[in-house]
Structure formats: structure tokens, C-alpha cells
Amino acid sequence: MTSTLALLGGKPEVAAPGPHFTWPPIDDTTRAKVAAQLEEAISVPDRSGIVAELEDGLQDYFGVRHAVTTSSGTAALHATYWASRIEPGAEVIVPAWTFHATASPLFHLRAVPVLCETLPDGNIDPNRVEELITPRTRAVMVTHLWGKPADMPALVSAANTHDLVVLEDGSHAHGASIAGQKVGTFGLASAFSLNGPKPLSGGEGGFVLTDDDDIYHRVITLAHYNKRAKTEIPQGHPLARYAVTGAGLKLRIHPLAAAIAQDQLARLDGYLGGRAEIARYLTGQLARIPGLEVTEMPTGVIPSWYGLTLTYRPDELGGLPIERFHQALIAEGATEFDRPGSTCPMNQLALYQHPASLFPGHPHSHRRYRTGDFPVAEHAHAHTIKLPVWHREQDLELAEQYVRAAIKISDHHKELL
Numbered sequence: 001m002t003s004t005l006a007l008l009g010g011k012p013e014v015a016a017p018g019p020h021f022t023w024p025p026i027d028d029t030t031r032a033k034v035a036a037q038l039e040e041a042i043s044v045p046d047r048s049g050i051v052a053e054l055e056d057g058l059q060d061y062f063g064v065r066h067a068v069t070t071s072s073g074t075a076a077l078h079a080t081y082w083a084s085r086i087e088p089g090a091e092v093i094v095p096a097w098t099f100h101a102t103a104s105p106l107f108h109l110r111a112v113p114v115l116c117e118t119l120p121d122g123n124i125d126p127n128r129v130e131e132l133i134t135p136r137t138r139a140v141m142v143t144h145l146w147g148k149p150a151d152m153p154a155l156v157s158a159a160n161t162h163d164l165v166v167l168e169d170g171s172h173a174h175g176a177s178i179a180g181q182k183v184g185t186f187g188l189a190s191a192f193s194l195n196g197p198k199p200l201s202g203g204e205g206g207f208v209l210t211d212d213d214d215i216y217h218r219v220i221t222l223a224h225y226n227k228r229a230k231t232e233i234p235q236g237h238p239l240a241r242y243a244v245t246g247a248g249l250k251l252r253i254h255p256l257a258a259a260i261a262q263d264q265l266a267r268l269d270g271y272l273g274g275r276a277e278i279a280r281y282l283t284g285q286l287a288r289i290p291g292l293e294v295t296e297m298p299t300g301v302i303p304s305w306y307g308l309t310l311t312y313r314p315d316e317l318g319g320l321p322i323e324r325f326h327q328a329l330i331a332e333g334a335t336e337f338d339r340p341g342s343t344c345p346m347n348q349l350a351l352y353q354h355p356a357s358l359f360p361g362h363p364h365s366h367r368r369y370r371t372g373d374f375p376v377a378e379h380a381h382a383h384t385i386k387l388p389v390w391h392r393e394q395d396l397e398l399a400e401q402y403v404r405a406a407i408k409i410s411d412h413h414k415e416l417l
């Protein structure tokens, strides 16, 4: 390798201007579906039309009895917690490192998120769950960070031992699986986002999955008052008399978002298959580069490749700071290499350090988190570089250029010290 680093005036390794990754893929079929929906209905207050089609499709895809769409993943999580009877003062064990919405709706229920240390891959550490269990613990909420399934067999077993409910946030991991079982189907209920870059996207939106009728009726009560509650909650059910008002919230998906998500759902497995191919190439190549470590995937674990994560090893590059390495990647034109921002250890966020200002008198006030509380999660977060994974064969050339950029910087790292 004779070229000089772009950061120091050399020729960038990736010539085409970014962005190099856009999501979701929108084509004429998507456009036609949205246009048709625009004519058909832009408000769907019951379970009909595009909303019914999407929910039926999700039920088939995940093999569950109930899928209920919502306006966002955050709303789906709120509904999931409320439906699971997470009551005031109840504690829910959540991974310390996730996007905060995995846990933040708990504040609105006056319930307590209890942060649990993670493994270096960012997923909740099953061996650290038990030490957090108290008589007030009701549930464990699991995120499959960056699309790598968490160790569900171990988590389900720990939860069963202590009679805890298992819930999942599948927002990064649509279609990911463990030994053939899709994430989102391991617990009592699961919540997913359909937001912008998610593996299954409607632009905005979310959904809850469950096999449990009680959870289903409660999700409808929280998220879909009036028409849906009237038609989907059976006469004589204790919640039926609340149908007009539900629990006071309306968290409905927009039909145009539902049309996009329904169009994308039909292609999801194709996307995941394409990503797996490119990820195989990328992980094989990147694993050989001094300074970068690739996240291992255990046998039988199929990720969604929402993000391909690399652990940066400054010790292998003479102590070169990650900021400088990342800057050099961007200068090479490999602008999709990213460092996690808002998806960070939650003990670093104001809401988890000072909840009382936003939620006076909240039972969480006694449990204020501080930077440094979760050394494994915090070290991993500070040393993560991630890359979205392309799914089309023609993007392999771009992937090759990204690999060359990383090799070049690793080879020439001394020039950056």
C-alpha cells in the first residue's frame, strides 16, 4: 500500500460522493402502493384496509396470534409495558446500553427502569440479571442491539426461575433469529419500531406482537380507543366499557406509513439474505485488520445486520485515539462508518441521572445513575465503530472500497499519531 492517507492530503479510497447507504429502498412498486393508499384512505380508524393487511402480514411473518400497529416504536413500548401490567413502583430490568426509548416510557407509568450491565456486544448480560431482582421486579426487557439477538434461552430461563415476565424490544432486529426462532417471539410480548433506518421501515410507526389475548386487548385499550376498541374487545370483557376512551391515548399508525411498511415486509427476507452475503464479506475482511475486532455471531444466531459493529483496539495501533481513526475513515470518503450517538449507555443521559426534574416524586428518584456505573457497556460504546450493511450485489464494490479505506488507515496509522 503506497497511497497516502486522505486526511493528510492523499487520494480518498472511496470516490463516489455520499450518502452511500439510504434506507428503506423505495421503488416504483412502493410509490404505486402509497399513491393507491392516498386515493383509498388517509385515515383508518379501525382494523381494516392497509392496517389490517399489514397486521395480518406481521402475524404471518412472525407466526404470532396478534400484531397491533402503533404510531412509533416508543408508543409500542409504552403500550407493551402498560398491557403487561407494569404498575407504579414496579421495577423492570433493562439493558444499560440501548436506545433510551426501550425503557423511558416506564417513567410515564411511574415504574422504575433498573439498568443492567451488558456484554461487550451491547446486549444485556444474562449473568448480571439475577443480582438486580428485588420483590418489586416484574419484568426483563431485552433489546437485540444493532440486530444481534441477545441470549434469549439464558434470559428466559433466568426470568422463569424468578417468575418474571420477558419482554423484547426488537426495533433493530426484524427477522433476526436464534435456532430458527424469530426475535420478538420469546416473551409475553414484544415491541418494534418501523422508524426510518430500521430493518423493516414505514418511515415512522411501530407494532406490538403477542400470543396473549389479555395483552392484545390491553394494547388496543391503550393505543386504539373508540372504533378499534369497540370492534376488537369482546362484549362482556372487563375492558369493553372503556372502549370509547380507552386509557386516554391514541397511538395509531398513519396509513401511508402502513402502506410503505406493508410493501417492505414482502421484501424483508430478501433484504436480510442480501445483507448476510455482504456482511460475510465485510466481517471476513475487517477481522483481519489490526485495530479492529469484529463482533462474533454464535452458531444458530442470525442477525438482521442493522449495524455491523467493530470494536476499535487502540492498543494495536500505538494508542491512536478512535476519534482520529474515525476522522481518517471519513476523509477516505467512507462516510457511512459511524460511531454510536444517542444509542448510548443510559446512565450517561440526563433523564436517568436527574429524573426528578421531569417526573417529580417518581419512585425512580432514589435510583439515580452516574457516568461510570456500567464499565463494560461504557467501554464498549466508547470503542464501537459501526457500518450499515448493504443488501444488493452491486454494492459489493462499495464494500470493497470501505475495506480498503480501513486497511489503508490501519497500515499507515503511525502517520496519524
Ligand SMILES: Cc1ncc(COP(=O)(O)O)c(C=O)c1O
Binding pocket: 072, 073, 074, 075, 098, 099, 101, 102, 143, 169, 171, 172, 192, 193, 194, 195, 205, 206
Ligand atoms: C432499540 C430502540 N427501541 C426503540 C426505538 C424507538 O422507536 P421509534 O423511533 O419508532 O419511536 C428505537 C429507535 O428509534 C430503538 O433504536
